Amino acid sequence: MRLQGKVAFITGGSHGIGRGIAERLARDGADVAFNYGHDDAGAAATVAAIEAAGRKSAAIRADMLDLAAIREMLAEAERRLGTPGILVNNAGVEHKADFWNVTEADYDRVLSVNLKGLFFSTQAFVNQLRAAGRPGTVINISSVHEDLPFPGFSTYCASKGAVRMLTRDLAVELGPLGITVNAIAPGAIETPINTKLLNSPELLKALTDKIPLGRLGKPEDVAGLAAFLASPDAAYVTGATYFIDGGLTWSYHEQ
Numbered sequence: 001m002r003l004q005g006k007v008a009f010i011t012g013g014s015h016g017i018g019r020g021i022a023e024r025l026a027r028d029g030a031d032v033a034f035n036y037g038h039d040d041a042g043a044a045a046t047v048a049a050i051e052a053a054g055r056k057s058a059a060i061r062a063d064m065l066d067l068a069a070i071r072e073m074l075a076e077a078e079r080r081l082g083t084p085g086i087l088v089n090n091a092g093v094e095h096k097a098d099f100w101n102v103t104e105a106d107y108d109r110v111l112s113v114n115l116k117g118l119f120f121s122t123q124a125f126v127n128q129l130r131a132a133g134r135p136g137t138v139i140n141i142s143s144v145h146e147d148l149p150f151p152g153f154s155t156y157c158a159s160k161g162a163v164r165m166l167t168r169d170l171a172v173e174l175g176p177l178g179i180t181v182n183a184i185a186p187g188a189i190e191t192p193i194n195t196k197l198l199n200s201p202e203l204l205k206a207l208t209d210k211i212p213l214g215r216l217g218k219p220e221d222v223a224g225l226a227a228f229l230a231s232p233d234a235a236y237v238t239g240a241t242y243f244i245d246g247g248l249t250w251s252y253h254e255q
């Protein structure tokens with residue numbers, strides 16, 4: 001069990017990729033705290049999965065739009081499970097709108113959850129590590145859209161592009177503290193964020209036709225990569241973004 005004795009904190013752990021990572025890190029030996037927005041039933045299912053793996057869990061309801069709540073959720077996790085040494089910044093939202101129709105409220109919500117929330121959860125985590133004099137690791141869940149344009153999702157692309165740059169910048173600034181910072185950039189993964197796509201056979205076929213491995217990814221696929229980045233096997237990896245997309249990013253075809 002390569003994460004035995006570790007404590008992980010995952011933002012947005014009540015479903016989707018966050019729950020997949022919570023389950024996997026627990027199976028690899030970590031105790032796992034996570035926050036979630038409002039899905040109490042989803043949070044309970046994640047707790048059950050962590051505990052079924054024989055690990056301790058802490059589910060904390062905290063809105064990623066609320067800076068005080070972000071700081072408090074990490075403090076509560078530390079009180080309940082000990083100082084987290086692994087932070088997975090997973091919580092994220094997207095909003096479809098033509099660029100010319102994006103409202104200030106759309107912009108604020110997407111940038112606040114995906115970038116500001118991630119920024120300050122990382123700051124709170126790093127300050128805990130500094131106070132404890134410990135090393136640690138940050139894993140940012142970005143997206144292929146940190147690089148690939150996604151018309152109709154300009155706010156999402158702006159947030160994930162910023163996460164790419166923040167990952168590199170913090171790898172350099174936090175390396176001397178023994179803190180590694182990496183990102184995972186998933187392609188299309190079967191989670192509630194893609195409900196509309198998953199419910200449309202035509203949209204789904206058009207997308208899977210572009211994916212060389214011929215299917216969408218699953219939360220477990222992303223979780224396997226997160227487990228590697230959280231483990232001692234990745235001790236010398238920092239400032240990297242790992243794409244996990246079934247080959248989607250490079251599968252451009254001339255018609």
Ligand SMILES: NC(=O)c1ccc[n+]([C@@H]2O[C@H](COP(=O)([O-])OP(=O)(O)OC[C@H]3O[C@@H](n4cnc5c(N)ncnc54)[C@H](O)[C@@H]3O)[C@@H](O)[C@H]2O)c1
Binds near residue numbers: 013113190
């Ligand atoms: N599913 C995909 O195809 C895909 C692809 C690339 C990147 N991603 C990224 O993966 C991450 C997880 O997405 P997912 O697909 O599992 O989506 P999801 O909708 O299933 O989960 C999103 C998570 O974020 C949390 N969250 C959202 N807003 C919040 C708020 N204000 N306060 C607290 N928690 C909040 C939700 O509680 C939920 O647990 C996101 O950052 C997303 O951008 C997903």
